[in-house]
Amino acid sequence: MAAAPGTRRAAVIQIALMAAVILFCVFPFYWMVTTSLKTQVLALESPPVWVFEPTLANYRSVLTEDGVGRTLVNSLIVAVSTTALAIALGLPAAYALARFEFRGKKDLWFWFITNRMISPIVLALPLFLIVRKLGMLDSKLTLILIYLTFNLPIVIWICTDQFRSIPVELDEAASLEGASHWRVFRSICLPLAMPGVAVSAIFAFIFSWNELMFALVLTRNAAKTAPAMAVSFMEGYNLPYGKIMATSTLIVIPVLIFALIASRHLVRGLTMGAVK
Numbered sequence: 480m481a482a483a484p485g486t487r488r489a490a491v492i493q494i495a496l497m498a499a500v501i502l503f504c505v506f507p508f509y510w511m512v513t514t515s516l517k518t519q520v521l522a523l524e525s526p527p528v529w530v531f532e533p534t535l536a537n538y539r540s541v542l543t544e545d546g547v548g549r550t551l552v553n554s555l556i557v558a559v560s561t562t563a564l565a566i567a568l569g570l571p572a573a574y575a576l577a578r579f580e581f582r583g584k585k586d587l588w589f590w591f592i593t594n595r596m597i598s599p600i601v602l603a604l605p606l607f608l609i610v611r612k613l614g615m616l617d618s619k620l621t622l623i624l625i626y627l628t629f630n631l632p633i634v635i636w637i638c639t640d641q642f643r644s645i646p647v648e649l650d651e652a653a654s655l656e657g658a659s660h661w662r663v664f665r666s667i668c669l670p671l672a673m674p675g676v677a678v679s680a681i682f683a684f685i686f687s688w689n690e691l692m693f694a695l696v697l698t699r700n701a702a703k704t705a706p707a708m709a710v711s712f713m714e715g716y717n718l719p720y721g722k723i724m725a726t727s728t729l730i731v732i733p734v735l736i737f738a739l740i741a742s743r744h745l746v747r748g749l750t751m752g753a754v755k
Contacts, residue, residue, distance in 0.1 A: 511731070515537055516721075557704060
C-alpha cells in the first residue's frame with residue numbers, strides 16, 4: 480500500500496532535519512581540516528575559498544619544527560596513565576557502592592558526584608601555588624594526579640550503575656559456592672560490567688586528552704600537552720590558522736579512532752541499566 484501524503488511529508492521533514500543536524504555537527508571538522516591544508520593567505524581570504532590546492536606544509540611545520548609530535552606523546556602518556564589509574568581505582572569503589580551498605584554511603588556518593596561540578600578555573604591558581612611549592616611544575620606526573628581527581632568520579636558514577644544493573648542473585652549464588660567478595664567481583668561482576676567500563680574509559684581518556692586549563696597553568700616545555708601547544712601558537716595579533724588547525728586535527732584523530740573502535744561498547748554501556 481502506498482504511504483499517505485502526510486506520512487511521506489513527515490518522513491521528508493525528518494530526513495531534512497537529520498541532514499541539517501549532521502551538517503551542523505560535521506561542518507566544524509570539515510572547516511578545521513580544510514583550513515589546515517591551506518596557506519595563511521588562503522585561510523584569511525574573504526569570502527572563503529572553497530576550491531584550492533591543498534598543501535601539507537602546516538603539518539610538516541608543526542611536526543618537524545614546532546615539536547607538536549612531542550606534545551602528542553605527552554598527551555598520550557598522560558591520558559593513558561590517567562585512564563588506567565581511574566579504572567583500577569574506580570572499579571572496586573563502584574562495586575562497593577553498588578553492593579554494600581555502610582555508614583556515610585550517601586554522603587560519599589554525593590561527594591564523588593559534586594567533584595565534577597567544580598569549575599577548573601577556580602582550582603587553577605590554588606593548584607599552581609601548591610604544585611610550585613612542591614617543586615612539581617612541568618611534570619607529567621602532576622597532570623596525571625590532577626586529571627585523576629576529576630576522572631575518578633566519572634568512572635565511579637558510570638560503573639556503579641552498571642554493577643547495580645547486574646542481578647545480586649549472581650553474587651549470592653557464587654558466595655554459596657564459597658567464592659570471596661573479590662572473586663565475585665573479578666570473575667562474575669566485572670565481565671558483565673565491561674560495557675560500562677568501556678564507556679568510563681572512553682570518557683576518562685577524552686577528558687584527559689582534551690584538557691587545557693591545567694595543562695596551560697602547570698606545564699612549560701617538558702610536559703606540555705598538545706592542546707596547550709595549539710594555544711601557544713596564538714601570539715598577539717599573529718594567528719597562524721594553518722598551524723593551529725593542523726595541530727587541532729592531529730589532536731582530534733586519535734580520539735575519533737578510539738571512539739569508533741569502542742562505539743559498540745559505548746552505545747551498550749550508555750543504555751544498559753536505564754530500564755529495570
